[in-house]
Amino acid sequence: MNSTEQKVIRFIQTHSLINYGDKILIALSGGPDSVFLLHFLKKFSPKFGIELAAFHLNHSLRKSADKEQKFCKQLCEELSIPFHSSKADVKSYAKKNKISVEEAGRIIRYNLLNDCAEKNYYTKITTAHNADDNAETVLLNISKGTGIKGIAGIPVFRENIIRPILCLSKSEIISYLKEKKIKYVIDESNLSEKYERNFLRLKIIPQLEEKINPAFVNSVLSTSINLQSFINYFEKNLSELKKKYSEEVNGKLKIKISLFKNEEKFFQSGLVINLLSEKFNLKSEQKDVEKIISLIKKKVGTTETLKKKIKAIRERDYIVVFVERSHNEKPIIIRVGESKKVNFHTVSISKVDASDVKLTPDKNIEYVDADLTGDNFLIRKWKPGDKFNPIGMKGTKKISDYLNDIKTEAIEKKNQLVLTSKNKIVWVIGKRLDNRFKITTETKNIYKFELINV
Numbered sequence: 328m329n330s331t332e333q334k335v336i337r338f339i340q341t342h343s344l345i346n347y348g349d350k351i352l353i354a355l356s357g358g359p360d361s362v363f364l365l366h367f368l369k370k371f372s373p374k375f376g377i378e379l380a381a382f383h384l385n386h387s388l389r390k391s392a393d394k395e396q397k398f399c400k401q402l403c404e405e406l407s408i409p410f411h412s413s414k415a416d417v418k419s420y421a422k423k424n425k426i427s428v429e430e431a432g433r434i435i436r437y438n439l440l441n442d443c444a445e446k447n448y449y450t451k452i453t454t455a456h457n458a459d460d461n462a463e464t465v466l467l468n469i470s471k472g473t474g475i476k477g478i479a480g481i482p483v484f485r486e487n488i489i490r491p492i493l494c495l496s497k498s499e500i501i502s503y504l505k506e507k508k509i510k511y512v513i514d515e516s517n518l519s520e521k522y523e524r525n526f527l528r529l530k531i532i533p534q535l536e537e538k539i540n541p542a543f544v545n546s547v548l549s550t551s552i553n554l555q556s557f558i559n560y561f562e563k564n565l566s567e568l569k570k571k572y573s574e575e576v577n578g579k580l581k582i583k584i585s586l587f588k589n590e591e592k593f594f595q596s597g598l599v600i601n602l603l604s605e606k607f608n609l610k611s612e613q614k615d616v617e618k619i620i621s622l623i624k625k626k627v628g629t630t631e632t633l634k635k636k637i638k639a640i641r642e643r644d645y646i647v648v649f650v651e652r653s654h655n656e657k658p659i660i661i662r663v664g665e666s667k668k669v670n671f672h673t674v675s676i677s678k679v680d681a682s683d684v685k686l687t688p689d690k691n692i693e694y695v696d697a698d699l700t701g702d703n704f705l706i707r708k709w710k711p712g713d714k715f716n717p718i719g720m721k722g723t724k725k726i727s728d729y730l731n732d733i734k735t736e737a738i739e740k741k742n743q744l745v746l747t748s749k750n751k752i753v754w755v756i757g758k759r760l761d762n763r764f765k766i767t768t769e770t771k772n773i774y775k776f777e778l779i780n781v
């Protein structure tokens with residue numbers, strides 16, 4: 328066993344990447360890295376007690392694509408490894424989804440690898456990323472701005488994906504292949520338009536190695552691995568933190584303000600980033616976390632825009648993150664016998680007999696004396712200065728104060744609707760009737776108001 332092989336074996340053992348009995352699907356591009364991986368795993372499959380298979384995706388991007396596919400197929404035949412392949416029109420996929428060709432290739436590749444593994448009961452998928460790939464990824468992420476995950480680079484493992492040769496530099500891989508006279512096709516990524524990566528690979532990393540640290544690539548890997556174990560530990564604890572500090576109500580994410588008072592800054596950011604990506608598919612950055620944290624010092628009702636329609640609002644005990652839905656801003660006329668849709672609710676008004684009146688504590692149904700109101704009503708948002716006589720309370724009250732008294736959340740308060748007749752507020756919809764219009768034993772004609780949440 329030579330030193331390169333020893334290094335990989337130790338890496339696999341240190342990170343428990345392989346279990347006895349695993350069936351491993353190798354992502355085989357035909358380039359030096361994945362060809363090395365294929366040969367290595369084949370050689371040591373008896374030692375690890377594993378079965379192997381390979382998968383190649385023909386990206387249909389270059390003329391040589393069919394040749395590369397053939398090369399992979401032949402290689403697998405020589406090594407008696409089951410071979411799977413698919414062809415995909417990566418260019419069209421990229422165009423359709425408005426993403427780069429590299430991104431499209433990656434998405435299609437991982438999807439197909441997963442499908443193939445699932446269909447054939449392969450327990451793990453392995454890609455052939457190396458230490459240089461990791462250093463490039465880390466530098467690229469840092470250059471563009473990133474969080475801890477970005478600095479942690481390429482994961483050694485994630486779910487069923489393992490990367491057993493992440494510990495090897497490109498030069499170690501090439502020397503090994505040269506020494507053993509193993510053939511491979513020219514690495515696709517070196518030919519692709521990955522300008523930024525190539526810039527780092529050809530210009531920046533060699534300079535850093537020459538002028539600062541000859542073991543730069545290795546040092547970056549150590550940092551990445553340290554951070555990865557830290558992230559893994561953190562993610563295990565995350566579900567506890569999630570339960571303690573967040574909840575989801577009607578599609579809104581509520582984050583308790585106490586998170587920002589009780590926990591370390593690191594946990595605050597980690598949890599916020601995790602929640603935003605999980606609930607809103609938002610690839611958050613530190614600036615989103617900072618926006619959320621800035622709300623803590625602001626007045627209740629202050630909002631921040633995280634992205635397009637995704638907003639965060641300061642409530643009393645929570646920061647609430649939600650997708651903004653457009654609300655009716657114009658008043659709506661509603662007559663007796665009609666139902667009208669307003670802001671994700673339906674409001675209806677009907678004439679009923681006294682025998683139909685069911686006095687229950689349901690705030691969505693109210694009855695009024697029809698002789699005290701008109702037949703036409705107006706539904707509109709409340710506005711500053713609006714007053715009414717809340718039933719069960721003495722005198723008039725400003726709607727704003729009333730909504731505060733009953734601890735209405737800021738976002739709900741902003742969009743609260745009122746039903747008016749002859750310029751008087753009859754009903755703070757779904758909340759409280761005005762005393763002046765309530766039914767009494769004297770009442771002859773009755774209207775029923777109903778709010779249905781849709």
Ligand SMILES: Nc1ncnc2c1ncn2[C@@H]1O[C@H](COP(=O)(O)OP(=O)(O)OP(=O)(O)O)[C@@H](O)[C@H]1O
Nearest residue numbers: 354355356360361382383384385433454455456516
């Ligand atoms: N055409 C392919 N078919 C199968 N596997 C491939 C193919 N191309 C690349 N791979 C696998 O993906 C690994 C990474 O390749 P490369 O660095 O070119 O891709 P990438 O776009 O950077 O992907 P990633 O997001 O996984 O880093 C390779 O080592 C190989 O295991």
